[in-house]
Amino acid sequence: MGVFGDSYLGQEYAVTPWEVKGKVDYLRLAKEFGVQLLTEDDLNLLKDLTSGDVHYLIRRGFFYAHRGFREILNRAKLGESWALYNGRGPSGDLHVGHLVPWILTKWFVDKFNVQYFFELTDDEKFLVREGYTLEETNRLAYDNALSLIALGFTPDKLHIIVDSDDIKYLYKIAVKVAKKLTLSTVKNTFGFTDSNNIGAAFFPAIEIAVAFLPTELFGKETPVLIPTAIDQDPYFRLARDVAESLNYPKPATLYSKFLPGLTGEDKMSASNPDSALYVNDDEREVRRKIMNAFTGGQPTVELQRRLGGNPDSCPVYKYHMLIDENDEAVKKIYDDCRGGRLLCGECKLMLYDKVKSFLSRHRELRERARDKVNDYRVSVKFK
């Protein structure tokens, strides 16, 4: 089975390098959450609608499951209104992997010419994390926004919501959502206990409220498509549950797998700074982390030459898959690794070159975005 091929577009395509050797069973996860896997049919429709290749992050199976994605595509086909929504809990350690889903969102914006709402949850980050002041999470929200803007979104399409500053857009919707959610529900869904604070318990209403904001702002039914990691499903399952009773369209979701940790974890660990490449890491640091990364290679050069490596269980290879849109180049890495023609050191240097040039350009674009953040704020565009 090749890495890129028709087999990845079929029912089984979700069985990709991401989980073959991993500890996370993404198929089981999807089944447990009760979400649907993307089918060949879905991808063919997406291909038809975008008249070209499906984005590599979907094609390569990084985004692999969903709720109601097909309904969004059907709306797109009929020219009906829909919008994009996702977001982030602002932090000081934004990493390259965080940008990956936004790259897909950019593709959706460009291909479908839709509005994109992005929520920076400075309130939640403050509420659930010790050691942050609200002023700090708020500052980080605007800092993180720079990286989003740097991906090339224009202010007529991207609308940034910073919860604590833009609460007036969300609160009335959130109050209606909150009335539908008991403490039992959020305890069961998110594992809260009575020792959690009341702000954390209320927060799901805020996050869900954004899903209904486009319908309010545009004055017409505008369901959102939410590209996000699969572990965010509980929020949006609740959102879908309450949508109908509140006369809002159900939000749809498109779920990705987790970002790989360079040190070998299936899901990156915030407590291990070496497992991620931060946007603010300097070149030395990026190089060190990549060169020290865990790989799917053999213990010795000889064995690697003879047996080939295991890209399917290699975080370095996964990074190539996540950030290099050139299918041929990535396929060559896969094949050369398997065939023993590519050693880990070379492969890491190739990744370093890609990350270095991406980050160097990205940091330049971030700086250019600094004066323009205000143009993207929902409060500037919707009064």
Next chain:
Amino acid sequence: MGVFGDSYLGQEYAVTPWEVKGKVDYLRLAKEFGVQLLTEDDLNLLKDLTSGDVHYLIRRGFFYAHRGFREILNRAKLGESWALYNGRGPSGDLHVGHLVPWILTKWFVDKFNVQYFFELTDDEKFLVREGYTLEETNRLAYDNALSLIALGFTPDKLHIIVDSDDIKYLYKIAVKVAKKLTLSTVKNTFGFTDSNNIGAAFFPAIEIAVAFLPTELFGKETPVLIPTAIDQDPYFRLARDVAESLNYPKPATLYSKFLPGLTGEDKMSASNPDSALYVNDDEREVRRKIMNAFTGGQPTVELQRRLGGNPDSCPVYKYHMLIDENDEAVKKIYDDCRGGRLLCGECKLMLYDKVKSFLSRHRELRERARDKVNDYRVSVKFK
């Protein structure tokens, strides 16, 4: 012991007609909540500061307990900043009794030249009450505001907050408050269970946030004094608990007893419309309710003439006490009732005359306020 006299200004003054025959033991209530009773000393200081009579609602023992009232008076004495705060869950059945605490607040505003923040909790009313939409509670908020404005407040002193419209003033403070309050705390304090909704559980943070708003808006320590009914103490005890750790000044409170029900209850019952005089009741209705009111009178005219009535357990007499600022007139009613010279029918007609002229004037002032509501909104004055 007379109704009005020095005895009411001493330690024992809280033993007033309000509870002599009532089922609510206000002294025990104060003790249970752990609040302080107003002392002669407090009232003497208040008298000194206002160079005149202490307001009749305090003098007559309707407001009788507090937390930290003395600290507010000390600030007043030193010319330091403080403000007033109370509010209301908007409803369609605003009644005359609801206006009583606002009459006292008006006195404080006039005597101390302080700012007054008034919160209309359309969010909470919607969250805790079935059968209301948020749009309805929001509309009622602006309706109820008319009665407040009709009491004579000027826009330079009264600042009205309608939660769902003015949330931007409160949310950042509320999030900080919320982080200090666990689900356990609000469950224990307010009797919430897991079947309550997450909005109701979060709401205490919003109500408490208003107590800290003046300090934020004025950029200097500005504790609030909250004149309210004693059953609101749990909110503000929490507010005082969290204030210190958030570097806000502790709010002070001044607690009243409950409004009497015309049908004989110690506390007016929302489920019995005959127990209250609504602002929107027409004269016929007001007359009917008053004439049908429970009294402290004897079963027959003969017995009343011979034995005298019991004003101490009479809601009609309590209404005279609440709305008639003329001490002599009220004392005469008390004495004439006790002495058998005043029959219940005459006493009720006297009350009807007072209420009728108050309501007629009040409704006129409400109509005049209609065009001016906007001038009172916090959002108009503080950007």
